[in-house]
Amino acid sequence: MICPLCGFEYDETALDCHAACPMAQGCAIVCCPNCGYQSVDESKSALAKLLRRLLKPAPPSASRSKNNEPS
Amino acid sequence: MTCHPEAPALDPEAPIVLVGNPNVGKSALFGALTGRYVEVSNFPGTTVEVSAGRAGDIPILDTPGVNSLYPRSDDERVTRNILLARPPRAVVQVADARNLRRSLLLTLQLAEFDLPFILDLNMADEARAQGITVDTARLAQVLGASIVETVATRKQGVDALRARLEVAQPIGYRIHYDGAIEAALARLAVLLPSEPAGARAVALMILAGDADMLARYGGKHTPALQQIVAETAAGYSQPLNYVIAQQRSRCVDCLLGQVAHTSRRGGAAWAEQFGRLAVHPLWGWPILAAVLFGMYMFVGRLGAGVMVNWMEGVLFKQWLLPVATRLAGYIPVPLVVEALVGPYGVISMALSYGIAIVMPIVLTFFFAFSILEDSGYLPRLAVMLDRPFKAMGLNGKAVLPMVLGLGCDTMATLTTRILETRKERVMVTLLLALGVPCSAQLGVLLGMVALLPPSAIAVWGAVVVVTMFVVGWLAARLLPGQRADFILELPPIRMPQLGNIVIKTVARLEWYLKEVLPLFVLGTFILLALDKTGALNLLEQWAAPLVVNGLGLPPQTTGAFIIGFLRRDYGAAGLFTLARSGALDAGQLVVSLVVITLFVPCIANVMVIAKEHGWKTTAWVVAFIFPFAFGVGVVLNLALHALGITFA
Ligand SMILES: Nc1nc2c(ncn2[C@@H]2O[C@H](COP(=O)(O)OP(=O)(O)OP(=O)(O)O)[C@@H](O)[C@H]2O)c(=O)[nH]1
Ligand SMILES: [Mg+2]
Ligand SMILES: [Zn+2]
Numbered sequence A: 001m002i003c004p005l006c007g008f009e010y011d012e013t014a015l016d017c018h019a020a021c022p023m024a025q026g027c028a029i030v031c032c033p034n035c036g037y038q039s040v041d042e043s044k045s046a047l048a049k050l051l052r053r054l055l056k057p058a059p060p061s062a063s064r065s066k067n068n069e070p071s
Numbered sequence B: 001m002t003c004h005p006e007a008p009a010l011d012p013e014a015p016i017v018l019v020g021n022p023n024v025g026k027s028a029l030f031g032a033l034t035g036r037y038v039e040v041s042n043f044p045g046t047t048v049e050v051s052a053g054r055a056g057d058i059p060i061l062d063t064p065g066v067n068s069l070y071p072r073s074d075d076e077r078v079t080r081n082i083l084l085a086r087p088p089r090a091v092v093q094v095a096d097a098r099n100l101r102r103s104l105l106l107t108l109q110l111a112e113f114d115l116p117f118i119l120d121l122n123m124a125d126e127a128r129a130q131g132i133t134v135d136t137a138r139l140a141q142v143l144g145a146s147i148v149e150t151v152a153t154r155k156q157g158v159d160a161l162r163a164r165l166e167v168a169q170p171i172g173y174r175i176h177y178d179g180a181i182e183a184a185l186a187r188l189a190v191l192l193p194s195e196p197a198g199a200r201a202v203a204l205m206i207l208a209g210d211a212d213m214l215a216r217y218g219g220k221h222t223p224a225l226q227q228i229v230a231e232t233a234a235g236y237s238q239p240l241n242y243v244i245a246q247q248r249s250r251c252v253d254c255l256l257g258q259v260a261h262t263s264r265r266g267g268a269a270w271a272e273q274f275g276r277l278a279v280h281p282l283w284g285w286p287i288l289a290a291v292l293f294g295m296y297m298f299v300g301r302l303g304a305g306v307m308v309n310w311m312e313g314v315l316f317k318q319w320l321l322p323v324a325t326r327l328a329g330y331i332p333v334p335l336v337v338e339a340l341v342g343p344y345g346v347i348s349m350a351l352s353y354g355i356a357i358v359m360p361i362v363l364t365f366f367f368a369f370s371i372l373e374d375s376g377y378l379p380r381l382a383v384m385l386d387r388p389f390k391a392m393g394l395n396g397k398a399v400l401p402m403v404l405g406l407g408c409d410t411m412a413t414l415t416t417r418i419l420e421t422r423k424e425r426v427m428v429t430l431l432l433a434l435g436v437p438c439s440a441q442l443g444v445l446l447g448m449v450a451l452l453p454p455s456a457i458a459v460w461g462a463v464v465v466v467t468m469f470v471v472g473w474l475a476a477r478l479l480p481g482q483r484a485d486f487i488l489e490l491p492p493i494r495m496p497q498l499g500n501i502v503i504k505t506v507a508r509l510e511w512y513l514k515e516v517l518p519l520f521v522l523g524t525f526i527l528l529a530l531d532k533t534g535a536l537n538l539l540e541q542w543a544a545p546l547v548v549n550g551l552g553l554p555p556q557t558t559g560a561f562i563i564g565f566l567r568r569d570y571g572a573a574g575l576f577t578l579a580r581s582g583a584l585d586a587g588q589l590v591v592s593l594v595v596i597t598l599f600v601p602c603i604a605n606v607m608v609i610a611k612e613h614g615w616k617t618t619a620w621v622v623a624f625i626f627p628f629a630f631g632v633g634v635v636l637n638l639a640l641h642a643l644g645i646t647f648a
Helices: A016-020 A046-055 B026-034 B074-085 B100-111 B124-129 B136-143 B158-165 B179-191 B199-207 B211-217 B219-233 B240-258 B269-278 B284-328 B334-341 B346-375 B378-391 B396-404 B409-418 B422-435 B439-449 B454-478 B498-532 B535-550 B557-566 B568-580 B586-597 B603-643
Strands: A029-031 A038-040 B016-020 B051-055 B058-062 B090-096 B116-122 B146-149
Touching (some): B016 B026, B016 B074, B016 B100, B026 B158, B074 B199, B090 B100, B090 B158, B116 B124, B116 B136, B116 B158, B136 B146, B146 B158, B199 B219, B199 B240, B284 B334, B284 B346, B284 B439, B334 B346, B422 B603, B439 B586, B454 B586, B498 B557, B557 B586
Parallel strands (some): B090 B116, B116 B146
């Protein structure tokens, strides 16, 4: 994601802190490696996902994703 | 097959390797080039192993998506090793044309491998649809590389790409790292085998601390190589891999600056004008003041005032609690009834504090904050706030992102790992725990203070600002060389989108409630247990000299301070409720909120400090913070009395 504060682009899935934090299980906070600005990872919020679906109905073409099985 | 006269005899089996960030269309392009189907899906990480195919008689490899060739994951290691194992015929970087910055970060890493290269800006259709244009001719010129645009899913541009493959050349652009790193690279190069390609990349990886590379290429020089790395690392306060990544990232910014690319649909003229004024040395301040005033009205008046009045006064007091009390009456066990709706009950205390008092405040706070983020004003606010820090020689970078972000100390404590000596680490941890409130808690405290007269707000604000400056001052002394600007680019100002704001707000609110409600419930049980055993009474008597005489507060506040040990905002909610019921006057509320503000943010923070620094250090930190917080409160109380200030 792109840090809303400093504009640095980082991979929020590869944050070191998530490996180090004793409460990392389901930790929804992401922290910019450049400036330290913290925000909430929206993809970890069930409510936000639900709202997103309500606000923006899924695009008509379902053909783009064939298989969503993670690794 | 040699169209390249000066090239050494080409291995006919040397493959073309497709490399790129996750989910950019590598597998789609692989399919277009080879006619072979591999799984394509709109899910990053679909390709987890390398698949091989052929375009005509040239072998082609599809690789897992990577964000970096300095491996942090197995996928990244796989891809990196392919580039080093057998020199490929050419590397095709598949890039998402919509996200040039992320792509170029990888491009500049690939440049260091010194392999024949083509940059493929894929998803050209989507980019166009979103109004994103890249001046590819100019980019090709500054990068010194061949660039094509494709729509892999519709095979557009694939023929042009195929034609370029024959004449691919290594990237011309070279990053020049700072003097110390370049010197180290030169020293490493002498000791490393001079591979035909990739020597610089290997040296950089070793410098960045890649043990694999050291084992593979170090040979008998391993100790000497390690020595060079250690000597170089000693010159920086941050780890070398971070330093290298940062310098590379700056080069990407510099490249982007030279290439016209509109990443968002043309902003309005007013927005551009406003964006400029917002960081103007003069006009920036009134704008900042207006924004803060707006937040104060929204969070303080609407959230902490109107909404809390309704939620607590009407919804809970008039409707929910009476119903809950009646229902609880059917439960035959008195203790359970009390645990639910008694003075220290889960519904009457934990939920009513959490839902009726804290939630409206954080809801409005997060909403206001999401507007700042989505409109692009937030980085400008940081630029403005950073100026007084800079002017005073303080380190704003160490403080501002934390105060502006969620500022969870738990995480901040972990980032102190980059500090070198143990003393520094403990100092910064202590300061963070003491001075920099997690902004959600700051929002709660702000909302409560906002109901007080302006002079009282000023007193509380001064305490927060002074601690922030002290943290900035110490950070400036402990973290030398960190005073560089931390804002990389200012996004354009735009009209915030309601949909984005609502989603951001909801995600944060969910996170917050999940985080706090369990602790609120726990705190309530602790108070109930203390109350039932008579310990609460004893504690109140025992704390009276401090709470009543020192701080000038009524004895009931002891309970609020006790739950404040678990989380500051819980304690604050207790104080706020006392004030609303008339048990605390404005002066007493200020004193007690100042004390709570200086508490350790939450119990989770204590646990992380313990994990990072051990229980002994934690005990010291805690033994410092609480007496300090109460000490400041006592001094403030005495000063207010001596000066006769009542905020009435
Ligand atoms: N509109 C458009 N969609 C594309 C294009 N190329 C790929 N896609 C879509 O983008 C998604 C990702 O494509 P993949 O080929 O799986 O991406 P990948 O880079 O192999 O992804 P990983 O293997 O997971 O790293 C799929 O839904 C494709 O259909 C393109 O040029 N235009
Ligand atoms: Mg793939
Ligand atoms: Zn950042």
